[in-house]
Amino acid sequence: MQGGSGQGGSAWGFLLPMILIFAIMYFLIFRPQAKKQKQHQAMINALKKGDKIVTAGGIYGTISGIKEKEKTLIVKISDNVKVEMSKSSVARVLGKEDGSS
Template identity: 55%
Template sequence: MEGGAFAQFLPLILIFAIMYFLLIRPQQKKMKQHQAMVEAVRRGDQVVTQGGLIGKVSKVKEGENEVEVELAENVKVRVVKSTIAQVLNKTEPAK
């Protein structure tokens, strides 16, 4: 009887393992990469927000979770760091 109960749960366990390796694990890896990219954003980087706006980072507020992005000359907006979708051009690291 015990062997039969285990045999019934084996497909469920296999399905969960396959879902973990095909869906959950890659998504966690992607989230970590995004978080590292967002933390590495600094002044002068050209970024794309999730809303599709492209601009240059003019100020990074260290204590807070936001950056100031210049969309056009004298047009600056405050953007939450996590809404940065992509960094187009990185600036050289300060020496």
């Protein structure tokens, strides 16, 4: 009879560490990732014409137009070079162009 009660104890002994590992993973991995994604989405929503940006591919440019319907940006890379790209490809906003250059 003692063998039966020992079986139940070992099940909890296995299940409790698994629950703890999942809870630790949630707080160390999933929550920070969701927070980072929320911040990135807020940055994308705040983009406006004239902002200097860096794309995920490392391209520096200035936003010269925004197409809300297509969720794309027109980015001026050089004097006669403009590229249309996805809003989500923006990695960082450097600031507003001052117009002195």
